[in-house]
Amino acid sequence: MLFALCLSGRVLPLYANSVNLLTNGSFEDPVIPFGSQCGPFAHCLGFHNGVAGNDNIGGWQLIGKGGVDSNGRPIPNAPGTVMLLGYDYAEPDSLTGRALHFHPQNGSQSLDLTGEGNQGLGNGIKQSVATNQGERYRLTFWVGHQYSLAPGYEKGPGAAAVFIDGETIGSFASFGNTFEDVTWTRFSYAFAASSPQTVLAFLNDTPVGNNYSGLDNVSLIAIPEPAAVVLVGAGSVCLFFFRRRLSAGL
Numbered sequence: 001m002l003f004a005l006c007l008s009g010r011v012l013p014l015y016a017n018s019v020n021l022l023t024n025g026s027f028e029d030p031v032i033p034f035g036s037q038c039g040p041f042a043h044c045l046g047f048h049n050g051v052a053g054n055d056n057i058g059g060w061q062l063i064g065k066g067g068v069d070s071n072g073r074p075i076p077n078a079p080g081t082v083m084l085l086g087y088d089y090a091e092p093d094s095l096t097g098r099a100l101h102f103h104p105q106n107g108s109q110s111l112d113l114t115g116e117g118n119q120g121l122g123n124g125i126k127q128s129v130a131t132n133q134g135e136r137y138r139l140t141f142w143v144g145h146q147y148s149l150a151p152g153y154e155k156g157p158g159a160a161a162v163f164i165d166g167e168t169i170g171s172f173a174s175f176g177n178t179f180e181d182v183t184w185t186r187f188s189y190a191f192a193a194s195s196p197q198t199v200l201a202f203l204n205d206t207p208v209g210n211n212y213s214g215l216d217n218v219s220l221i222a223i224p225e226p227a228a229v230v231l232v233g234a235g236s237v238c239l240f241f242f243r244r245r246l247s248a249g250l
Contacts, residue, residue, distance in 0.1 A: 029058030046080020064123030144214020155209025
């Protein structure tokens with residue numbers, strides 16, 4: 001019975017459950033061009049809906065109306081509604097005279113939901129994902145908070161309001177302090193998909209007076225059904241079984 005189960009390959013579907021269903025979850029696309037700047041700062045890229053083609057961040061759709069006037073026309077040199085930050089992005093800390101770093105949680109780039117300065121609440125990103133109605137999924141993401149003693153980052157935590165299919169699931173805030181760098185806090189939320197397409201959205205929820213709310217390493221994975229969990233054990237037993245057969249020369 002066990003030998004037949006091992007030969008059937010029925011443990012293979014288990015691995016599909018660990019695949020991230022989101023595109024560009026760590027914001028590595030697009031790669032920030034060499035020499036790119038946001039205002040006076042280098043190694044960053046600003047996005048806003050005021051420029052055609054500048055509202056898609058590697059599969060994430062920008063939310064918000066930054067960069068346009070009351071008639072919907074682009075405002076030249078408008079500040080970015082959200083920003084991609086490279087690993088080497090830094091700002092001067094006027095309090096200490098040292099560099100204030102914004103290192104990503106994962107990879108080489110991360111997202112700042114506040115944009116250039118704090119462009120206000122309601123700006124952010126969203127992505128539509130194919131899901132199976134009724135199946136359970138786990139959303140995991142990291143929110144970043146800059147050193148709160150640095151000027152421009154004193155007022156409140158870095159926070160992101162998270163929505164699933166237009167319904168808010170809460171505001172997730174990072175309070176930690178790392179000297180002149182970002183503190184990343186991990187959050188996780190499980191839910192059952194209500195339709196074949198699930199829309200996930202992350203909006204800036206950081207109070208005025210704090211000019212940074214980091215977002216990085218976002219993933220959405222299917223939660224294995226109880227039967228699949230059993231197959232995890234079966235897979236381990238199969239591996240042991242085949243090793244024993246090989247060592248016995250069978």
